[in-house]
Amino acid sequence: MNIKITDFEDSVYTGFLKYEDENYQFVFSGETLRMIPESTEKRNDMWKFGMKEIVQGTYTWGDPPRMEQDVIIGRCNETNQKIVFLPKKGSYIAHQNSVLLIALEAYIICKYERDKIDRIAFTGPEINGIHPTSQAIEYTIVPDSFVNSGTFEVKTRDFDCTTTQKQEFTVDSKSVSVSFGVSRTMSTKNWEPPMKLSSNMLFELDATDDYRFILQLWYIAKQFIQFLCYRKDVHFSEVNLAAPCEDGKHELFAAMYVFGEKPNDIDTKTLKDGRYIKQIHIAGHEGELLSNIADNEIYLRNLPESYATGQHIDAARFVMITAAFEWEFNRLYPDGIPKSTQRLAAETEVTGKLEQLISDSKGKAKEIYKSLLKSVKRSPSLANKIEKIGNDYGEILNAFGRQLYSYNNEELDYSKMGSRLADQRNHFAHGDLDKDFIGLSLLDLIFLERIIYAIQLKICGVDDKNIQKSINELFHCNFAI
Structure with missing residues (x-):
């Protein structure tokens, strides 16, 4: 219902x-x-x-x-x-x-009076693609019967075949599970299809009357689907709430609507092109992704408003995408890029000498020595980080990079890519209007979007092959993986 x-x-x-x-x-x-x-x-x-009363009977405007x-x-x-x-x-x-x-x-x-909510069912066009409804039906066609009499059989598969394993995640110390399924609706009305299949994303939780928590879960669910589609304009056509029922079942009793949804603006072209990550590619890791989202650990500010706007790069978007990479790189390498023994020994020696010079100096000289000390201890540059990713995750990424650069008769080179991106990012950040735009940095940025997703999925435990499948479908790369 x-x-x-x-x-x-x-x-x-x-x-x-x-x-x-x-x-x-x-x-x-x-x-x-x-x-x-x-x-x-x-x-x-x-x-x-x-109003606030300043003396008895006299009022003035208050906050x-x-x-x-x-x-x-x-x-x-x-x-x-x-x-x-x-x-x-x-x-x-x-x-x-x-x-x-x-x-x-x-x-x-x-619709009914119930005190608690223990399940939220999200339905929407993007979810129909992420967990395809087609897996819920089987066809039986006898060619002669179909040609001569127009008969064939369609049967729905059982719920177990179309429902994914529950994966746990935590929101504000409360345990929630996520799974995907396919609902079936039958109708005998002339103006409705006889059978309708809809995919659902289901959040199950301990029964609660905390409506604010339910709203919080709605926002987390929205961000999760936005991440899987790499765009913000995703929609929930229905959000239904259920109460606990006997034998561990759920009774649908309410519907939720959040303002700001625009169901008439569905991006059907992008959906038909399959530009989203299917649930099967992240199976078993949905909980990690949702936990990352709930804890604000994963970087999502780089998501474009729509697929169309994502095809246009301005200075703000350029900086935002590079910021996303640096954030995710730091999550992947919390201790930074490992340094060689020789490098560490040299840094220790130079640091000791500079600290002594700082102690013995005054005025401008002391400021210069402090600046030099900071440069010795500085974090890896954007270029260093991109080169590190290329060295460590080239097996996942190289095919996508080579494809992109070959379109422009260029070769994939992580070192040069990092230098170009760092230089162009700095031009934008410092307002260097007199500097020419580094043309290839735009191609670098497109590849960087794929790299960001590879890092995010890797952090959540997705294996290399499914990371490649996810990138291939999300960015429509057309590889046979």
């Missing part, structure tokens, strides 16, 4: 609720919740809202009140259903006459 919420998006609904121990009537439409006090006395005093509540729970007049409003915490509460205006982040429509 799916709970549709489109009617709520397009209509105006009224009801009643309690806010700060006061009864209110509400009007809900769009992203704003309007609340009107039920008591005449409260309505008459609304002119004092946002506008902010929304502090996690949730506001109301009852809809039209449907008698419970609605859980999730306001934007910290936002200013506006008012017009006797009406409070509350900015909303999300809302939950409860």
